[in-house]
Amino acid sequence: MDTGYAAYAAWILASASLVLLMTPGLALFYGGMTRAKSVLNMIMMSFGALAVVPPVFILWGWSTAYGEDVGGLFGNPFEMFGLQDVPATDYVYVAFQVTFAIITAALISGAIADRVKFSAWLVFLPLWVTLSYLPLAHQVWGGGFLSDAASGLSAKVFGVVDGAAEIAPIDYAGGTVVHINAGVAGLVLVLILGARRGFNKEPMRPHSLPLTMLGAGLLWFGWFGFNAGSYVPDAENFDLEGFVGETGLVWVNTTAAAAAAILGWILVEKIRDKKATSLGAASGVVAGLVAITPACGALSPLGSLALGLVAGALCALAVGLKYRFGFDDSLDVVGVHLVGGLVGTIAIGLLATSGGLFYGDGLKLFVVQTLIALYAVVWSGIATAIVGFAIKATIGWRIDTEDEVSGIDFVEHGESAYDFATTGGSPFKTGA
Amino acid sequence: MDTGYAAYAAWILASASLVLLMTPGLALFYGGMTRAKSVLNMIMMSFGALAVVPPVFILWGWSTAYGEDVGGLFGNPFEMFGLQDVPATDYVYVAFQVTFAIITAALISGAIADRVKFSAWLVFLPLWVTLSYLPLAHQVWGGGFLSDAASGLSAKVFGVVDGAAEIAPIDYAGGTVVHINAGVAGLVLVLILGARRGFNKEPMRPHSLPLTMLGAGLLWFGWFGFNAGSYVPDAENFDLEGFVGETGLVWVNTTAAAAAAILGWILVEKIRDKKATSLGAASGVVAGLVAITPACGALSPLGSLALGLVAGALCALAVGLKYRFGFDDSLDVVGVHLVGGLVGTIAIGLLATSGGLFYGDGLKLFVVQTLIALYAVVWSGIATAIVGFAIKATIGWRIDTEDEVSGIDFVEHGESAYDFATTGGSPFKTGA
Amino acid sequence: MDTGYAAYAAWILASASLVLLMTPGLALFYGGMTRAKSVLNMIMMSFGALAVVPPVFILWGWSTAYGEDVGGLFGNPFEMFGLQDVPATDYVYVAFQVTFAIITAALISGAIADRVKFSAWLVFLPLWVTLSYLPLAHQVWGGGFLSDAASGLSAKVFGVVDGAAEIAPIDYAGGTVVHINAGVAGLVLVLILGARRGFNKEPMRPHSLPLTMLGAGLLWFGWFGFNAGSYVPDAENFDLEGFVGETGLVWVNTTAAAAAAILGWILVEKIRDKKATSLGAASGVVAGLVAITPACGALSPLGSLALGLVAGALCALAVGLKYRFGFDDSLDVVGVHLVGGLVGTIAIGLLATSGGLFYGDGLKLFVVQTLIALYAVVWSGIATAIVGFAIKATIGWRIDTEDEVSGIDFVEHGESAYDFATTGGSPFKTGA
Amino acid sequence: MKLVTAVIKPHKWEEVREALAAAGVAGMTVTEASGYGQQKGHTEVYRGAEYDVSLVPKIRLEVVVDDADVESVVGTITSAAQTGKIGDGKVWVVPVESVVRVRTGETDEAAV
Amino acid sequence: MKLVTAVIKPHKWEEVREALAAAGVAGMTVTEASGYGQQKGHTEVYRGAEYDVSLVPKIRLEVVVDDADVESVVGTITSAAQTGKIGDGKVWVVPVESVVRVRTGETDEAAV
Amino acid sequence: MKLVTAVIKPHKWEEVREALAAAGVAGMTVTEASGYGQQKGHTEVYRGAEYDVSLVPKIRLEVVVDDADVESVVGTITSAAQTGKIGDGKVWVVPVESVVRVRTGETDEAAV
């Protein structure tokens, strides 16, 4: 092992910790957007992911994603069941990867806020991770069908050079595996579950925007681990300057896109609604980070600014669609993660400094990126539909409508989020 | 100095920062559980630890923990008084260790919420750190009585091999020094101070569970530094693969135990109370992290899952004891830290992949682990009792009962936590 | 490139991430101190900095700070416009530095809370960063007039030795560039803008102190990156022990000063107001961190304790001045950042273990430190006045007085921060 | 003049407001309240300890009306707020001796 | 019918509720209120600036009762809420002309 | 005895309190309320979706006064709370049959 690799290890440990923090951050980001009577349930959906995904990942997840390839679709889940025979030096990868699986699953919860039985969610999590997340992770990062493998999609379309696809698909940190995947899953579940009572009639205002802003801040912070931690080193022949240069570029691009996307989002708001909102700024942060996720290693900082600006503006426009089409994607998982994920994944074909159309390298990469994006949409759609309908047909997804009105926090968790009563013996409670 | 050591330094700097963040995280975790009229005092007890412990640690703390051994019990406090003559390269250890002392002291505050004079707490802190924390730190990590020293407890019981105890006691990151110590201190103080007015009669609901969930998230995040930062390298002969492999394993085990403990805790709730609560999930996180703290370097990920599950369930059952036995351990420091710390420390004797009973290595390690746990209980109990009674006899611990009812925040700090009044000139205030 | 440098890269990546988090942290720290009707605007001023400063920094900021020197005052903004020709390995510095520019600009917002058009703030940001922040960054860290350059201020006063000033001015992490600069800018803007309606008449209580405490915790955490990340390595000839020793010392000093400053601040309160407040503790944290910022590499831990204690006490006294002199520095940017920045920068002349008066090295360093502090006051004052008056004369700074009373959150952002209504269809909203 | 005070279920507020507007009532004052009655509160459990939340959230309306309108206003509220389940609330009427509109100083009928 | 309104100290709420229940009062409406009177508020200090919090937290109860029960209800509340210290609160009685139970439309005595 | 209830703009509270104190009114009970009337609420937009906030924040005061003081108290409040803009609020007066001071059991005039 090269000495420089120890530095990488220090960084990936920090990165894994940062990405783990993203899920509590997401819990607050989403939680602030719900009404006070359902904030705890929203937070609990993220904590459910934190509880369920790690055992799944340790038992068969790592192996399904990174085990011996089965038909380009997934790894052999039994090969390293329970992490047996995983070399000690691979644990840092296990650490990093488990956090991705957790946050991806947790992202979905925003689409189906306020109305899902907690038990149904706990059953959904391992099934969905197993059928949708792990196979896609394998296909993209584990040498499967969406990678540059000679048997992969890109190789089939544009041929093979030196044993790998001529045009290597680019998904640096998870535009397909994470964001398109979670976005599609959210959409499919919304269609299966239906809208909240009162959707598009009653106001459902965020109950605490400072909580949402805090969540956005933690997400941005954690995203540095997500993106810059996704650098892949050669342990034996560590490329010092590659490590320093690439992680630095990724960091700068991540910030550039997030910043520009705030501007993009609030600009749309200023024009359309006359006011730049804080919820818009928080949403812009996330939209920009989503879009840059697959692209962060392939763009220049200027390209990242452009991508962020466009992604912020497009997502700001996209979140209105649910009212037009009547699907209650409660906290805009589709509008932000699916749209942002698609924008980022496909824009690589235009903006990549090496391979991008705007840099004079033709349309091939653009085609490949579009194909992997669409493939991810289809895979995730089918996998989620299977799990979603199975749960609907068995234990059922929804709580009673009356319970929805009185508030899911009490019904599912027996708690109320807040009690600001002025005195101990006081009879008041708020937020239930 | 080996080049690889610089990577370790980068990691321990990050780790120290992470552990420092745990104390504000704890402040929120605890603060959310109090009533609105005492949240500031609860937070201030943690900030008190942040203010008082660093000077103590810089002045005589480092020296008492890591100075020249005095009878196996503590280090010479004057040897490196004020950090004089500490080699520059040791400052990263000072950094890391001071954060442990801060959080350990702060943990105690949850047991005695809502009723303690802030001045009494500020006096308690340096005394308790000096008499209980620093000696135990020396005994466990400074080569003292609970280490594998030839003059130590384990050596006395099972003999010496190659100048060290045959059976090296295992406390990777502080099951004894931190959690048993804080848990016992909490219990002893509760017994000395007595219950809050209205304990077991009036409802004392958490006033903001989102705050508690946020705190739990920050604690989990910080705990990676706590556990994975506790790796001990050889500066001159840096073991690259050891560093990468062991820190990675510790990280994975930490997450495994926290996740499984959420499941353990909410499973007990679901069975007993019919509902899985968010407070239960947050508590499970902490219970799992407490239990894995001493064990994180000695178990496999599967063992860590098992430990977490058991610890979560046991702590969920343990927090009810205070109502049975009538001691007002307000925020369950005993139920979580003492019980979790004991479970983790002792379970090592069963689950350690090297030395554990379940791995066919007999009972010796189990006996040693039980002994060091009991020893820590006794040391901490006596040290805390001395300090606790001394304060009771002199300046006194408790605020007036009437002040307790009207709220400690105003009485001790002259503030109220919240003011959600809708307009500037409005006369209302909320939260005491 | 030296292998050890990779470890530094891991640390500066972590540090840049930590410093980025400081701005959301600041948003909460400030946000908690405002009234509920203006918390979103306060947070948005920080998010505005997060949105506007990165594009500025990528376009011409890096070049203006670190480009080819122009008269000792600033770098050539066009040399590396859009980061063109920046070597890949420099991106980690770009990452680190952009976060400094963001937080410095955001700090100013506290002085002018509750009353500024969001559009005016968005215009102010790029202008101020360009005219005040970037030139000062160049002058101090880019080899300009406040550095040890042979053509610099110190060299002019005390002469040159070996091609550099005999007495090298010390500003480790930004006492002048960041804190004096932001503090003066706050003061100048307050004087240009005027006070809030009701200043010094109506109570303007913090609406959520737990939010402020959380912000203080995140700031402290992020500050480790700010200070310990400011270590400057030699990439080709990496000094292992220098890296480990200096970053460790800086970390310990940072914590020592913050802790002692809490004590300093609440001691003043206890004596003056009879109660130690949580707002005081949070403020002490920041005051101590501000003061140690320039000094963290030059003092011993004991010196840092002393500096923190004094800075905490002085800032606690200074925040009252605004009532005496009638300038509405709403959240005490002057009292904390200007005063703390001056104390820290100048005290180096006394407390530096090498060069400080108290260590027998005479008054020269003290004189130099005082001069650079005053120079920064003047530069920042003039630059801010130009921008401030220009905005006043054109688009104007203030919102309507009536809007100020009804709350800037709704007026500028069309939102209200909180809605704790107990039920979905309920008509109540709080915090607007 | 009379003062009609109504305590209703919070999620009925929107309907009551619309019904009153339709009936020509242009102004009212609303407060958040908690009710105690046949409709029971619920029990919450925190770390195994049960908390009885005995009160249920209600909305309390006050409408000052002309004597002639009392019956219709009471009727409008009653029918709009009705769900038929326990806890629907109460409406009561109290005599008012005078009313002033602060802005203009107008009194009684003109002030409502 | 009468409307009894009582303003009491918050920590007395539980006792008042129990006393009323024992006296057969099955329903009431409760609001959070702030009181101003001989009992003074307190002063808070933030960064050296003093804030006068002139109001003190109170609980405000409304109970509609039969004419016959007025005296006993007022007495029950008064004795349960008494601490003897300044700020114990006030109870006042107002005539009620009619009451309706929203759920059933029952009126007056039957509605309480 | 009469009960004067006033609904005013929140930022006028301080002035009203001072004016009443100057007029010798030593006690009152205050609640946070929301008003619905000619003064319209506002519209908020979250992620492009509009939310109508139909109520505006108000302060609601209750003062029990001697019959003789009613007019002066109503006048004092009215003039102190006036801004001349829509939404200044209402004041209404209701007859009170009895008042008790909880602390002492004193009644009527002595209880206020």
Ligand SMILES: Nc1ncnc2c1ncn2[C@@H]1O[C@H](COP(=O)(O)OP(=O)(O)O)[C@@H](O)[C@H]1O
């Ligand atoms: N005597 C009373 N005085 C004032 N308010 C009452 C009274 N009785 C009931 N209420 C109010 O009416 C609400 C509904 O009463 P409840 O007895 O629960 O159901 P219902 O009116 O359907 O029989 C209560 O929550 C309370 O707010």
Ligand SMILES: Nc1ncnc2c1ncn2[C@@H]1O[C@H](COP(=O)(O)OP(=O)(O)O)[C@@H](O)[C@H]1O
């Ligand atoms: N004239 C009044 N009208 C309405 N409420 C009053 C009046 N006077 C006092 N109160 C209420 O009664 C509470 C207690 O009154 P206070 O004068 O403080 O003590 P006490 O009643 O013991 O003399 C006040 O906080 C206020 O809520």
Ligand SMILES: Nc1ncnc2c1ncn2[C@@H]1O[C@H](COP(=O)(O)OP(=O)(O)O)[C@@H](O)[C@H]1O
């Ligand atoms: N009929 C009414 N009954 C009770 N309160 C009313 C009534 N009409 C108005 N109010 C209260 O008075 C406030 C001011 O009334 P509004 O019609 O907005 O303005 P103005 O009184 O200046 O004409 C309202 O917000 C509401 O709280």
